[in-house]
Amino acid sequence: MPETPAEWKGWEEKRIQEEIISKQGISIRRRPPTGPPTHACGPFDFKLQNEGNTPRNILEEIVWNTEREVTEMKEKTPLGALHKALPAVDPPRDFIGALKARKAETGLPGLIAEVKKASPSKGVIQPDFDPVRIARGYERGGAACLSGSFENLKAIREAGVQCPLLCKEFIIDAWQLYYARIKGADAVLLIAAVLPDQDLLYMTKITKALKMAALVEVHNAVEMDRVLRLPGIQMIGINNRNLENFEVDITNTESLLQGVRSGIIREKEILVVAESGLSTPDDIALVQNAGVSAVLVGESLVKQDDPAAGIASLFGKDVSRAAQKNETIFV
Numbered sequence: 001m002p003e004t005p006a007e008w009k010g011w012e013e014k015r016i017q018e019e020i021i022s023k024q025g026i027s028i029r030r031r032p033p034t035g036p037p038t039h040a041c042g043p044f045d046f047k048l049q050n051e052g053n054t055p056r057n058i059l060e061e062i063v064w065n066t067e068r069e070v071t072e073m074k075e076k077t078p079l080g081a082l083h084k085a086l087p088a089v090d091p092p093r094d095f096i097g098a099l100k101a102r103k104a105e106t107g108l109p110g111l112i113a114e115v116k117k118a119s120p121s122k123g124v125i126q127p128d129f130d131p132v133r134i135a136r137g138y139e140r141g142g143a144a145c146l147s148g149s150f151e152n153l154k155a156i157r158e159a160g161v162q163c164p165l166l167c168k169e170f171i172i173d174a175w176q177l178y179y180a181r182i183k184g185a186d187a188v189l190l191i192a193a194v195l196p197d198q199d200l201l202y203m204t205k206i207t208k209a210l211k212m213a214a215l216v217e218v219h220n221a222v223e224m225d226r227v228l229r230l231p232g233i234q235m236i237g238i239n240n241r242n243l244e245n246f247e248v249d250i251t252n253t254e255s256l257l258q259g260v261r262s263g264i265i266r267e268k269e270i271l272v273v274a275e276s277g278l279s280t281p282d283d284i285a286l287v288q289n290a291g292v293s294a295v296l297v298g299e300s301l302v303k304q305d306d307p308a309a310g311i312a313s314l315f316g317k318d319v320s321r322a323a324q325k326n327e328t329i330f331v
């Protein structure tokens, strides 16, 4: 128990914070991977392996590692340096506009195609990984937008790819939003399972100030209802993958769009994106009928050697811009 007034104050603040987090259904604790201090015990120091310093699930482990990485990155490139670099970066592209435009052209959900070599659940998916080759293939195949990590975004943009880019990193600190923009991001992913309402609000504001779009990701009803209550949300991603155990259920999209929620979404003109586990035209039809305007697809595309052909088999038809042009000529 706390003893001094300062300890009491810290204890009280932590308790309030924990209460907010549990009310919002957030199961991720923000604690550095070093855990609690070591205990002095005779000639040895030891760390207790307990609830406090052992991550309880995969997402928590990722977030703890991210905290450490971000601390290091911030030391190397402080916020002031990012601010200075901002004016030299190409202005952001219209991420939401590109998704809507592709949907209007093809009659199918706009595609955000993910450039990734590996996933936390499956390990390496594409051993012959060349982010620029894959990004060019996606663009040729008809993707509206692309998604990738900090490392890949810059290379993709510098190679002349035109599609708007989503930064798909675990964002836990506003510093990462500036860094994403410097790397050429036009949109960022904000995960409701990691960020309490206050952080979501603050980060969506900064994202807007940087003229980027925010894809706010939810994976259960509690998170969906939290996000629907927040002002200023333009795009929601429904993840079919449970980030605590990585199980995929593509009917999650449909379940979370039932009842009053679809009315609120329509009223607020929120664009909904179905994420994860999609690989066939039937999967696409399922989420489209549930009401989504866009899909975020990684693994099923990236594991194929020809990414453009992968997109055609995902949708069951050629959705490339070239095919679209031909159709208009022949109509």
Ligand SMILES: O=P(O)(O)OC[C@@H](O)[C@@H](O)c1c[nH]c2ccccc12
Pocket (backbone or CB within 6 Å): 114, 119, 120, 217, 239, 243, 275, 276, 277, 278, 296, 297, 298, 299, 300
């Ligand atoms: O590779 P898939 O099953 O098509 O999924 C893509 C994307 O939805 C997934 O990578 C993703 C979306 N949000 C996340 C958060 C953490 C880890 C992974 C994700």
